[in-house]
Amino acid sequence: MTIEWQTISAQYCAKRDSTIPESMKLKSVAGMDALNVTNVPKTCGLLTPRELELTEKYDATGLADLIKQHKTTSKELVVAFCKRAAIAQQLLNCVTELLLDEALEQATKLDEHYATTGELVGPLHGVPISVKEHISLKGHTATASFLAKVDVVAEEDADIVHTIRKAGGVFFCRTTQPQSLMQLETSSRLTGTTVNPFNRKLTAGGSSGGEGALLGIRASVMGIGSDIGGSIRSPAANNGFYGFRPSTLRLSRKGCQGAVKGQESILGVVGPLTQSARDLNLFMKACMEEKPWLEDASVVPLPWRTPNLPAKIKIGVMRNDGVVTPQPPLQRAFDIVLDKLRNSSDYELIDVEPYKHKYSWDLISELYWLDGGKANYDLFAKVGEPLEPMTEWIMKQPTVKDHDVAGVWKLVAERDEYRNQYIKHLQTYGVDFLLCPAGPGPAPKLGEAKYWTYTSVWNLLDLPSAVFPVTKVDTTLDVKDESYKPMNDDDAFQYHTYKPEDYKDAPVGLQLVGARWEDENLLAALERLVKIL
Incomplete structure (x- = not known):
C-alpha cells in the first residue's frame, strides 16, 4: 500500500518532536505571538541566567577560550544550546532533530579527556555545532527534504562532519532546508516553512534557512551549511550574522545528499555560518588543519595560508x-x-x-x-x-x-x-x-x-x-x-x-x-x- 505524502511528513515531524524533552517545551509566555521573537529565550523561563550568558555573550572563539580556561565545560554548553534550539524550533520551525543524547555523550568524553590530559583535541574542542540536515550524520537520515528519502540512513559521517569532529566540535542539532534544496527560502512538504526570528512574516532564507533562523535567535554560534546559489549567504544576511561561501574544492562535499550525484556544471560548496567574522576564519583554519584532501581526492591540496593584504x-x-x-x-x-x-x-x-x-x-x-x-x-x-x-x-x-x-x-x-x-x-x-x-x-x-x-x-x-x-x-x-x-x-x-x-x-x-x-x-x-x- 502506498503511503500518502502527508503521512510521511507527519511521521517525520513526530519523530523530530520526540527529540525535544518535555522540560524544554514552551508554555504560554508573553511575546510568543509577536512577529519579533528574538526576546522569547530571555523571557520564557527555560534558560537560567548562566545559560543566557553562555548563549548570548560569546562567539565560537569565545566559548572555546572559556573551555580552555576551565570556565565552562562542553557538557554545560550542550545543555544550554540544546535548550535554546528547542525554543527556536517551537517558534521558528528550524530544527529537524535535536541531538541531545549524542551531544552529551561526546561532550562528556571531551570534558574527561581535557580533565585527565590537560590537552584539547582541537581548536573547536567542546564547542556546540549545528548542521544542515542534508549533510550526513552516521546513523541518521539525510533527506535533502525529499519525502522519498526519509528511510535512507547514512552509513558514515559526511567528510565535513568528520573533520569538525576531529577538531573537537560537538554536533547538537540538525536544521531544516527547503524541498530539493533549491530555494532562497526554506519551505518543504516534509517539515513546513521556516521563518525569520526578527519578523516571522519574513523568510529565514535558504537553502540553509534552518541554520539562518537558529543563529538569528542565537541558538547556535557556528553552523555548517551549503551554498549553490546563495544558500549560506542569504540566511546570514536575512538573520543578521556572518556566512561564507568558500571557493569550490577547498572543502569536501562528500556525504552531502541531494537529488543526483556527479553534477559538476555548478558545484555546491559547504561552509560556515557564524556569529563573528573571526569565527569564519576559525572554521576554515580548523578544517584545513585536518587536510581534507587526504580523505577526498577532489579537494585541492591547498593548506590554509597566512593572509597577504596590501596596506591600502x-x-x-x-x-x-x-x-x-x-x-x-x-x-x-x-x-x-x-x-x-x-x-x-x-x-x-x-x-x-x-x-x-x-x-x-x-x-x-x-x-x-x-x-x-x-x-x-x-x-x-x-x-x-x-x-x-x-x-x-x-x-x-x-x-x-x-x-x-x-x-x-x-x-x-x-x-x-x-x-x-x-x-x-x-x-x-x-x-x-x-x-x-x-x-x-x-x-x-x-x-x-x-x-x-x-x-x-x-x-x-x-x-x-x-x-x-x-x-x-x-x-x-x-x-x-x-x-x-x-x-x-x-x-x-x-x-x-x-x-x-x-x-x-x-x-x-x-x-x-x-x-x-x-x-x-x-x-x-x-x-x-x-x-x-
Whole structure:
C-alpha cells in the first residue's frame, strides 16, 4: 500500500518532536505571538541566567577560550544550546532533530579527556555545532527534504562532519532546508516553512534557512551549511550574522545528499555560518588543519595560508547589478559602510560596473537543471510529493530544459567563457575585493524570494564571498522612492513589493567578494573591515 505524502511528513515531524524533552517545551509566555521573537529565550523561563550568558555573550572563539580556561565545560554548553534550539524550533520551525543524547555523550568524553590530559583535541574542542540536515550524520537520515528519502540512513559521517569532529566540535542539532534544496527560502512538504526570528512574516532564507533562523535567535554560534546559489549567504544576511561561501574544492562535499550525484556544471560548496567574522576564519583554519584532501581526492591540496593584504585595500563598489535596484534599507547599509571606509586611510574606493548579470542568471539557471529537472521530478513522483510554490518557480525558469551531451558541453563552455570575460572586466579596475548587496533587500516576505542574482553570480564565477551584518530596517529612514521607474519586470517586482513597515526589525547585510582560491585574504579583509564599522 502506498503511503500518502502527508503521512510521511507527519511521521517525520513526530519523530523530530520526540527529540525535544518535555522540560524544554514552551508554555504560554508573553511575546510568543509577536512577529519579533528574538526576546522569547530571555523571557520564557527555560534558560537560567548562566545559560543566557553562555548563549548570548560569546562567539565560537569565545566559548572555546572559556573551555580552555576551565570556565565552562562542553557538557554545560550542550545543555544550554540544546535548550535554546528547542525554543527556536517551537517558534521558528528550524530544527529537524535535536541531538541531545549524542551531544552529551561526546561532550562528556571531551570534558574527561581535557580533565585527565590537560590537552584539547582541537581548536573547536567542546564547542556546540549545528548542521544542515542534508549533510550526513552516521546513523541518521539525510533527506535533502525529499519525502522519498526519509528511510535512507547514512552509513558514515559526511567528510565535513568528520573533520569538525576531529577538531573537537560537538554536533547538537540538525536544521531544516527547503524541498530539493533549491530555494532562497526554506519551505518543504516534509517539515513546513521556516521563518525569520526578527519578523516571522519574513523568510529565514535558504537553502540553509534552518541554520539562518537558529543563529538569528542565537541558538547556535557556528553552523555548517551549503551554498549553490546563495544558500549560506542569504540566511546570514536575512538573520543578521556572518556566512561564507568558500571557493569550490577547498572543502569536501562528500556525504552531502541531494537529488543526483556527479553534477559538476555548478558545484555546491559547504561552509560556515557564524556569529563573528573571526569565527569564519576559525572554521576554515580548523578544517584545513585536518587536510581534507587526504580523505577526498577532489579537494585541492591547498593548506590554509597566512593572509597577504596590501596596506591600502582597493574596494570595488558595486551598489547595483544593473537588473534590480536594491531596496532602501540596502542603499542605507551601503551609505553606512562607505562613509566609514571613506574616513579611513586604509581603503581606496572604486566604483565598478556589473558585467552582464542578467545573462549570468539565464546561464546559471540553465546549468542547475541539465536534465530539465528529471531527477527531481522522479523523486517527487515516487511518493506523490507536490511541488512547493518556490520549488516550482525555480524549476520552471524559461531556461530549464533537458540537454544532450553536446548541449551540456556547449553550456559549460559558455560558463567558462563568461568567467574569463568577467575576470578581465574586473582586472580593468584593479580592485582587491568587491563590496556588493547580498540580495535585493532585507529578508523577503514568505513566497517572494525570487531574485538570486546578487549571490548566484558569484557561484557561477566561483568567487569566494562572505556576508556580514550592517544594520536593521528603520521604517522612518528606509522610505520608498515614489518617483522611481523600474527598469524591467524583476525590478518592478522588488520595487512594488517593498513597504518599509512590512520589514520592521529585519537585519540588513552586505557581501564582500574576493579572488578565487584566495579565501584567506577575503576573510582577513572582512575582519579588518568589520572592525571599523
